[in-house]
Amino acid sequence: MRLDNRETIGFDALIIATGVAPRRLPDSDLAGVHVLRTLDDALHLRAALPTGPRVVVVGAGLLGTEVAAATRTMNLKVTVVEPEPVPVRRPFGDRIGALVGELHRDHGTRLRCGIPVRRLRGAAGRVTGADLGDGTTLPADVVVLALGxxxxxxxxxxSGLRLGDGVECDALCQAAPGIYAAGDIASWHNQRFCTRMRLEHRMNATEQAMAAAGNLLGDAEPFAPVPYFWTDQYDTRIQAYGIFPPDADVRIVHGDPVDGYFAAAYGHHGRVVGVLGWNTPRRVRTSRRLVAERASWTALTDTPALRSATVN
Ligand SMILES: Cc1cc2nc3c(=O)[nH]c(=O)nc-3n(C[C@H](O)[C@H](O)[C@H](O)COP(=O)(O)OP(=O)(O)OC[C@H]3O[C@@H](n4cnc5c(N)ncnc54)[C@H](O)[C@@H]3O)c2cc1C
Known part of the structure; x- marks a missing residue:
């Protein structure tokens, strides 16, 4: 392996853990345009926010919505632009996405969903706004790119490694003999869910690093975790165990969205594949076993469906 300074390092075994890099838009080098990946990025953004009251967040995934919530609590005027019809659609699906949208609107954050940002506008090297797909322009003092x-x-x-959506590995996190990958960069076959996945969650990075190191040393243990992640938005904590396919059946197993707390289960191909807690940490933790055991979905089909009507 050769470094930038031309030094060469030999190895008997290798673990690749170079993570991900944030996506950007053309004109991202204008002053006032931020991404959020490193501590320096966070410090620059924090210093910039008080300089202008109009903040545009591009992308309503987990990062974009968390940035919007944090920025809104600083009493700034925040607009989130997202091409999908609801926020956080990719991690959670339409119905939870609609609830998250409602949460943001209730806190005074403006959402422009179903519209992409076409380009950023600037004057004298500084961002002044974002041109949207519907022909309108949003004025902006600060733009945060949260595009994944x-x-x-x-x-x-x-290198000869298979590079698709990340470094492609088998169930042992092995990409080639003696070469393993872990964390955000690793795409591997999770046998518990019979599917290939790549996760960008801190807990996974830690657990997968330990699994890859163990396998490198001869454990030969498939890495088959129940993925876990959480997001804090205003005063709401959403915790999620498992996977959340867009065509899953979603049912309420505890509480009610109108009361501000509930747990939902996701069913797919006859099995419980995910559980999500909305301000119910204890309940969702105990429901995790339904996912771990791949419980039959049949027992849950008489629980109320999380209907779009409930959330819109
Ligand atoms: C703003 C933000 C908030 C987040 N919040 C949460 C959260 O609430 N919960 C959660 O579970 N996860 C969260 N995450 C995700 C979590 O941080 C990542 O899943 C985790 O850091 C992944 O670890 P990693 O080691 O795979 O990659 P990284 O932590 O990205 O580390 C990769 C390292 O490799 C280095 N590198 C890259 N290329 C090279 C190269 N060619 N040579 C040498 N080194 C290289 C990089 O500089 C970096 O230091 C968040 C991420 C961000 C950006």
Whole structure:
């Protein structure tokens, strides 16, 4: 392996853990345009926010919505732009996405869903706004790009490893003999869910690193976790165990969205594949076993469906 300074390092075994890099838009180098990945990014953004009251967040995934919530609590005027019809659609699906949208609107954050940002506008090297797909322009003093990330695989081009959505590995997190990957960059086959996945969650990075190291040392243990992540938005904590396919059946197993707390289960191909808690940490933790055991969905089909009508 060769470093930038031309030094060469030999290895008997290798773990690749170079993570991801944030996606950007053309004109991202205008002053006032931020991404959020490193501590420096966070410090720059914090210093910039008080300089202008109009904040545009591009992208309503987990990061974009968390930035919007944090920024709104600073009493700034925040607009989130997202091409999907609801926020956090990719991690949670339409119905929870609609609830998260409602939460943001209740706190005074403006959502422009179903519309992409076409380009950023600037004057004298500083951002002044964002042109949207519907022909309108949103004025902005600060723009935060939360467009997702791309696996940092460029340095592996020509290495002979399979690079798809990340470094492609088998169930043991092995990409090639003696070469393993872990964390945000690793795409591996999770046998528990019979599917390939790549996760960008801190807990996964830690657990997968330990699994990859163990396998490198001869454990030969498939890495088959129940994925876990959480997001804090205003005073709401959403915790999620498992996977959340867009075509899953979603049912309420505890509480009620109108009361501000509930747990929902996601059913797919006859099995419980995910549980999500909305301000119910204890309940969702105990429901995790339904996912771990791949419980039959049949027992839950008489629980109320999380209907779109409930959330719109
Ligand atoms: C703002 C933000 C908030 C987040 N919040 C949460 C949260 O609430 N909960 C949660 O579960 N997860 C959260 N995450 C995700 C979590 O941080 C990541 O899943 C985790 O950091 C992944 O760890 P990693 O080691 O795979 O990658 P990283 O932590 O990204 O580390 C990769 C390292 O590799 C280095 N690198 C890249 N290319 C090269 C190269 N060619 N040579 C050498 N080194 C290289 C990078 O500089 C970096 O230091 C958040 C992420 C961000 C950006």
């Amino acid at each position: 990330s791309a696996p940092a695989t460029r340095w592996l081009t020509g």
